[in-house]
Amino acid sequence: MTITEKYIQLILSYIDDDIETELINGLISYKFRCPFCTMYVQSDESRQKKCASLAPIKDSFDYKFVCRRSWSSDCRSRGGGRSFYNFLAMYNPALFNQYKKELNLTRGRNSGGNF
Numbered sequence: 404m405t406i407t408e409k410y411i412q413l414i415l416s417y418i419d420d421d422i423e424t425e426l427i428n429g430l431i432s433y434k435f436r437c438p439f440c441t442m443y444v445q446s447d448e449s450r451q452k453k454c455a456s457l458a459p460i461k462d463s464f465d466y467k468f469v470c471r472r473s474w475s476s477d478c479r480s481r482g483g484g485r486s487f488y489n490f491l492a493m494y495n496p497a498l499f500n501q502y503k504k505e506l507n508l509t510r511g512r513n514s515g516g517n518f
């Protein structure tokens with residue numbers, strides 16, 4: 404499991420207790436109710452719609468966040484979605500700081516020891 408995958412699991416447990424998964428190109432994509440715009444939706448039926456997803460980006464270990472409803476300025480997609488990095492920074496800054504730290508640690512280990 405990559406660090407990104409680990410944090411995706413963490414953030415999903417904050418977002419919703421009912422996450423749908425879908426296999427795309429052999430990678431798991433996660434669908435859930437958008438944490439940014441579901442509160443603006445009036446009807447219960449639409450509110451249950453899993454309009455947002457975290458989908459793997461082809462040929463990378465990264466994911467992108469896309470909300471098909473795009474009702475709030477935070478989930479409106481420009482250029483086909485937001486990176487998981489930015490999504491986490493917006494949604495949960497505390498967890499984002501941990502994520503950044505962990506990414507830096509790994510980078511340090513892999514850089515071949517310049518110290």
Ligand SMILES: [Zn+2]
Nearest residue numbers: 437440470478
């Ligand atoms: Zn949304």
